[in-house]
Amino acid sequence: MFGKISCWRNCRLVNLLILSVLATRCLSAPVAIRERIFQNQSISDGQTLVSTSKKFVLGFFTPGASRHRYVGVWHKDDPERTVVWVANRSNPLQDNLGILKFDNSSNLIVSDGKGNSFAVAYGVGVQDLEAAILDNGNFVLRSIANQTNIIWKSFDSPTDTWLPGMNITLGSKLLTPWKSSDDPAGGDYSFGLGVTNNASQLIIWWNGISFWTSERWNGDVNSLIPELKSIDTIPLYFDCDNLTCTYSPNPATRLTKIVLDPNGSLNITQFDPDTQLWTLLWRQPASCEVSNLCGVFGICNNNMLPSYQYQKNLLPSYCRCPKGFAPQDTRYTRKGCTRQTPLQCYGDRFIDMPGMRLPDNREKLSVMGDNECQSACMIDCNCTAYSVLDGCSLWHGDLTNLQEGYNGSGVGTLYLRVAASELESIRSSGHKILWIAGVLPSVAFLIFCIILFIWIRRSKNKGKGKQDGHHSLMTTDTIKLWESEETGSQFMIFSFSKITDATDNFSTESKLGEGGFGPVYKGNLPDGQEIAVKRLAANSGQGLLEFKNEILLIAKLQHSNLVGLLGCCIEGEEMLLVYEYMPNKSLDFFLFEKSRRALLDWEMRVNIIEGVAQGLIYLHKHSRLRVIHRDLKASNILLDTDMNPKISDFGMAKIFDPKGTQANTKRVVGTYGYMAPEYAMAGIFSVKSDVFSYGVLLLEIISGMKNAGSQGRGNSLSLLGYAWELWKEGRCHELIDKSLHGRCPENVALRCIHVSLLCVQEQAADRPSMTEVLSMITNENATLPDPKQPGFLSLLVSSQTEITEETWSLNGLSITKLEGR
Structure with a gap:
């Protein structure tokens, strides 16, 4: 009897032990719990969400050899779990105790075992929410009662993968690759949509510089990548317009994805259910023909292109550095090479590099012979x-697009300047290395030719009239400015031939717009950099002063929220200004058109509001010069690749005495609707003139309405009057752009409206400084005084006094229309 009881007890213990082991294994393996979680639920590391049709999975993962944990999405049928979206790519978890859950503000957060947490999706305070993974791979926060009401979605914040049905949008939704197979943090490349001559293109950038562009969209489903037509079954079909681009797979059920890899290559792959592997269908080719592939002074060789494997901590095999140079960064090819020993000018020598495809940005001289050419350099x-x-041919500055092993024309020996210490010995054969003392006769002859050329040129220019004399004076001033190096190392004097090549001889296709200064063209320099070129019109009455003003001001100003002036060109009667090109045009392009305005979400608008304020604070307070812009408006706020604002068009700007408070001018320039009343009426300007303009701009950004040229705003004739009317009635919330409703904190938007009314007060002395403005916007605890009546309430601000012919800047470079001369 006792034996039976003992046996029964032992069997029971064994069964309990087996059940315990099975339970432990079940808990350690990933457990698919559902396709969604509610606000009182969570998933832990080891659990997953699976879409309704079991196509996509969301869960925790560890990439490659990393020890960190991330939350990501992958295809359920993919045995290798190749991740297509990462929630916390810049915030890895340090342990495997992670939890994905909602916080008290309806935001979805990830927390680790130590209680550290950060938001991965924003529910903007909505209480009726659920988080779900959809069958197209989109992870969303949506209303439980109305599942079509999506509050947030991962498709709006992609990582390195473009999935079918995901819209790539102009100015946002950029793909950024992983840094490496072990680190999903964003790399140096980005991929998105650009528009050239009203046609969409897919573009890859490296640190903001255009790296590769697709063909232009012409309505054909494969016009962006025509190579796809050569595949037996075309794998996908694109559908684009000037604002968005998406694609659908072929066949529709085939798992397809477009991925930007760590080397900046775009890959189109489809999943083969038979082999259970991803098949590479097309890759954006790595080729030395890609502009500046190996960076400055890097030498590219097509015969050494790699097999597209990401090489961690190694300079790719198709790039090398010349003698006397070393890689700037062994991890990234495009940073190129740097000199190991600085040049000394006199006493430097040359190394010969035979069989080199010569760079395009050369300066041709009439000097004949090897010795004379070397002497000139x-x-x-x-x-x-x-x-x-x-x-x-001579080259100046950094060399780009060097290539060896090239079979086309333009191949020869390039003689590269290096410090004398980099040469082990002077070779007795081959190319001769000459000291300056050995070529004095040639140098004397060259100098004589230059002096003769200048004398003939000046003789021709004599007696050409007052305007030409002014032109020559400006030319002299500009050259003196350049030679004094007060403009900084980034400012260059461009040759006219270089600008002509960059703009395709100022072709109609390159033309972006035209204003009082003259036409503006888009150009591409040989190193791939995109530029915007203002060309002074021969009959321009305003351009001479503005040309000099831009050079004397912008070239000395360096700030991330000011547009960069790269240089100028003065050759004969030609006068040109060369700027960095802004691919997302100007703020008014988005702000004053309904469908595009919806693309400006709250975060973008806040970034623009604060960025413009920072730029003005720099001009008014922190720059080497104290500058009043005098023409601040939406069309003069340019937007870079990441939609960061840059103040442009300094043709009207004035330097002021920091000790003085105001100045007076007889020449009133700018745009009515943005001009302060004391400036428009009496020509009195100060930093408070810019504050007034900023207040108008701030009000336009929050409301999405123009101050000028629009009727039907209550009993008022302008946006300022309408805002003042609503302020007095306590209805300022009606000013907030409808596209922002439910997508922005109303108290912050109302604070911005309050600050804008303080900026546009009629008396300049009542307006805050830009430093105070920024503090009031960013500090929610600051107490704001009540505003007084704005200026111009009794005047109708006509649309004809601002840019009505161009309601946005085609060129990404604003052209000022002057009024009230």
Whole structure:
């Protein structure tokens, strides 16, 4: 009897032990619990969400050899769990105790075992929410009662993968690759949509510089990547317009994805259910023809292109550095090479690089012969290389697009300037290395030719009239400015031929717009950099002063919220200004058109509001010069690749005395609707003039309405009057752009409206400084005084006094229309 009881007890213990082991294994393996979680639920590391049709999974993962944990999405049928979206790519978890849950503000957060947490999705305070993974791979926060009401979605914040049905949008939704297979944090490349001559293109950027562009969209489903037509079954079909681009797979049920890899290559792959592997269908080719693939002074060789494997901590095999140079960063090819020993100017030598495809940005000289060409480069301390192929050619500054093993034309020996210490010995054969003392006769002859050329040129320019005399004076001032190096190292004097090549000889296709200064063109420099070129019109009455003003001001100003002036060109009667190109045009392009305005979400608007304020604070307070812009408006706020604002068009700007409070001018310039009343009426300007303009701009950004040229705003004739009317009646919330309703904190938007009314007060003394403005916007605890009546309430602000012919800047570079001269 006792034996039976003992046996029964032992069997029971064994069964309990087996059940315990099975339970432990079940808990340690990923457990699919459902396709969604509610606000009182969570998922822990080891659990997953699976979409309704079991196509996509969301859960915790560890990439490659990393020890960190992340939350990501992958295809359920993919045995390798290749992740297509990462929630916390910049905030890895340090343990496997992570939890995904809602916080008290309806935001979805990830927390680790130590209680550290951060938001991965924002529910903007909505209480009726659920988080769900959809069958297209989109992870969303949506209303439980109305599942079509999506509050947030991962498709609006992609990582490195473009999935079918995901819209890539102009100015946002950029793909950024993983840094490596072990680190999903964003790399140096980005991929998105651009528009050229009203046609969409897919673009890859490297640190904001255009790296690769697709063909232009012409309505054909494969016009962006025509190579796809050569595949037996075309794998996907694109559908684009000037604002968005998406694609659908073919066949529709085939798992398809477009991925930007860590090397900046775009890959189109489809999943083969038979082999259970991803098949590569197309890859954006790595080729030395891609602009500046190996960076400055890097030498590219197509014969050494890799097999598209990401090489961690190694310079890719198709790039190398010349003698005397070393990689700037062994992890990233496009940073190129840097000199190991700085040049000394006099005493430098040249190394010969035979079989080199010569860079395009050359300066051709009429000097004949090897020795004379070398001498011309040697006496110019900015000359970095020369060649005698088809005459003498010189190169200045950093060299880009160097290529060896090229079979086309333009291949010759490039003589690269290096410090004398980099050469082990002077070779007795081959190319001769000459000291300055050995070529004095040639140098004397060259100097004589230059002096003769200048004398003839000046003789021709004599007696051409007052305007030409002014032109020559400006030219002299500009050259003196450049030679004094007060403009900084980034400012360059461009040759006219270089600008002509960049703009395709100022072709109609390159033209972006035209204003009082003259036409504006888009151009591409040989290193791939995009530029915007203002060309002074021959009959321009305003351009001479503005040209000089831009050079004297912008070239000395360096700030992330000011547009960059790269340089200028003065050659004969030609006068040109060269700027960095802003791919997302200007603020008014988005702000004053309903469908585009919806793309400006709250975060973008806040970034623009604060960025413009920072730029003005720099101009008024922190720059080497104290500058009043005098023409601040939406069309003069340009937007870069990441929608960061940059103040442009300094043709009307004035330097002021920091000790003085105001100045007076007889020449009133700018745009009515943005001009302060004391300036428009009496020509009195100060930093408070810019504050008034900023107040108008701030009100336009919050409301999405123009101050000028629009009727039907209550009993008022302008946006300022309408805002003042609503302020007095306590109805300022009606000013907030409808597209922002439910998507922005109303108290912050109302604070911005309050600050804008303080900025546009009629008396300049009542307006705050820009430093105070920024503090009031960003500090929610600051107490704001009640505003007084704005200026211009009794005047109708006509639409004809601002830019009505161009309601947005086609060129990404604003052209000012002057009024009230």
